[in-house]
Amino acid sequence: MQAAAVPFPVPPPRPQDETPAPPEPRAPSSRRLRYGWVLEIALVFAVYYAYDWLRDKVQGPQHLAFEHAKQLVHIEKATGLYVEHGLQHFFLKYHPFISFENIWYGSIHFVMPVVVLVWLYRKAPARYVRWRNVLFVVFGLGLLGFWLYPVMPPRLMPGNYGFVDTAVKYFGLGKPPSGNDKDAFGNLYAAVPSLHLGWSSWCVFALYPQLRRWWSRALLVAYPFTITLAIVVTGNHWILDAVSGVVTTGVAYGIVRAGEAVTRRSRARRFRPDDAGTAAPLPRQRRQPGPVRVPG
Numbered sequence: 523m524q525a526a527a528v529p530f531p532v533p534p535p536r537p538q539d540e541t542p543a544p545p546e547p548r549a550p551s552s553r554r555l556r557y558g559w560v561l562e563i564a565l566v567f568a569v570y571y572a573y574d575w576l577r578d579k580v581q582g583p584q585h586l587a588f589e590h591a592k593q594l595v596h597i598e599k600a601t602g603l604y605v606e607h608g609l610q611h612f613f614l615k616y617h618p619f620i621s622f623e624n625i626w627y628g629s630i631h632f633v634m635p636v637v638v639l640v641w642l643y644r645k646a647p648a649r650y651v652r653w654r655n656v657l658f659v660v661f662g663l664g665l666l667g668f669w670l671y672p673v674m675p676p677r678l679m680p681g682n683y684g685f686v687d688t689a690v691k692y693f694g695l696g697k698p699p700s701g702n703d704k705d706a707f708g709n710l711y712a713a714v715p716s717l718h719l720g721w722s723s724w725c726v727f728a729l730y731p732q733l734r735r736w737w738s739r740a741l742l743v744a745y746p747f748t749i750t751l752a753i754v755v756t757g758n759h760w761i762l763d764a765v766s767g768v769v770t771t772g773v774a775y776g777i778v779r780a781g782e783a784v785t786r787r788s789r790a791r792r793f794r795p796d797d798a799g800t801a802a803p804l805p806r807q808r809r810q811p812g813p814v815r816v817p818g
Contacts, residue, residue, distance in 0.1 A: 548648060548651065549647030549650075549651065550562060550643070550650060550651050559643065562643060566639065566654070569658055569661065570661070573662075573664070573665065574708070577664075577668060577708060578708050578709050580665060580668050580669035581668070581672065581709040581710065581711055581712070582669070582672025582711055583672070584674070587672040587710075588674045590674070591673050591674040591675075591676075594673060594714075594760045594763075597762065598760065598761060598762060605761065606754050606757075606760060607683070607684055607685065609751075609755060610676070610685065610686065610688075610754065610755050610757060611684075611686075613755050614688075617692065620688050620755065620756075621692050623688070623751070623752045623755050624689060626748070626749075627749075627752040627753060627758065630749075631718050631721060631749070634722065634725050634745065635657065635721050635725060638724075638725045638729050642728060642729070642732070645732060649728070649731075649732075652778060652779075653724070653727070653728035655778045656727075656728070656771070656774045656775050657724055657774075659774035659777050660717065660720050660721070660724060660770055660771055660774045663715070663770050663773060663774055664712075664715055664717050664720065664770060667714050667715050667770070668709060668711070668712040668713075668714075672711035672712075672713075673711055673760070673763065675710075675711075675713050675757060675758050676757040676758070676759070676760060677756070677757030678710065686757060687757060688755070688756045713758075713759055713760070713763045714762070714763050714766050715767040715769070715770040716753060716759045716763035716764050716766065716767035717767060718749050718753050718758075718759070718767065719746060719749060719750065719753070719759075719763070719764040719765075719768055720767035720768070720770045720771050721767075722745055723746050723767065723768045723771045724771045725742070725745060725746075726745065726746060727771065727775065730742060746768075750764050
């Protein structure tokens with residue numbers, strides 16, 4: 523009679539060490555509340571009005587703004603970018619167009635960011651948080667630029683430069699008594715960076731990946747170019763102001779992404795099983811002998 527083989531219990535396979543995946547970007551905390559969107563509206567408007575108030579407080583002196591404007595004109599002439607005078611005078615004979623540009627300049631600048639924020643909040647909450655924060659950083663960088671480098675806009679330059687203040691001489695959203703009326707325009711020298719271009723480029727970067735139809739993407743990309751035309755034709759900005767606005771949005775995005783990376787690493791540490799960042803190793807298993815034959 524053959525001996526029966528009695529196997530010893532085989533230990534379960536040793537699990538592989540796994541490091542938890544980094545946490546995904548979070549949706550705004552306000553979405554957990556029934557009327558949380560009201561809090562988001564309050565937050566955005568509070569930040570904007572704080573920016574608007576500070577913007578008026580950091581206006582630089584007139585002589586310094588004029589000197590900086592002359593510096594920009596010199597750079598633009600040296601690089602072939604000085605097109606503001608010729609472009610404005612080309613369109614001045616088309617009065618309805620200039621009036622439209624006055625209205626476009628003073629209105630769409632505020633409407634589009636609100637549209638984009640609402641879209642992202644409803645359709646892409648995690649993306650909303652990122653680009654809301656980018657917009658807030660743009661506000662801060664803009665204030666820094668207005669304070670450190672005030673610039674006189676073309677419409678306020680001396681007469682020998684040949685620019686026309688279209689806000690005073692053409693139809694628009696109200697007609698101020700003069701082009702240097704601070705009550706109507708706020709900070710007269712808040713030009714570098716141009717947040718008209720900062721905000722319009724922000725709209726493109728924030729919303730473009732969410733659009734699927736080619737024509738909607740084309741219209742969105744065209745939007746900053748329409749703003750560039752408006753700010754130049756109305757005499758409110760130099761070309762280099764516009765360039766600095768786009769650069770400001772890019773810098774703000776980099777700052778926010780760096781902050782997200784720091785936050786993500788901090789959150790990931792809280793999800794790790796131990797301080798080393800990996801699962802604790804299992805105790806070494808003893809080698810088990812093979813089957814023992816028992817005589818029957």
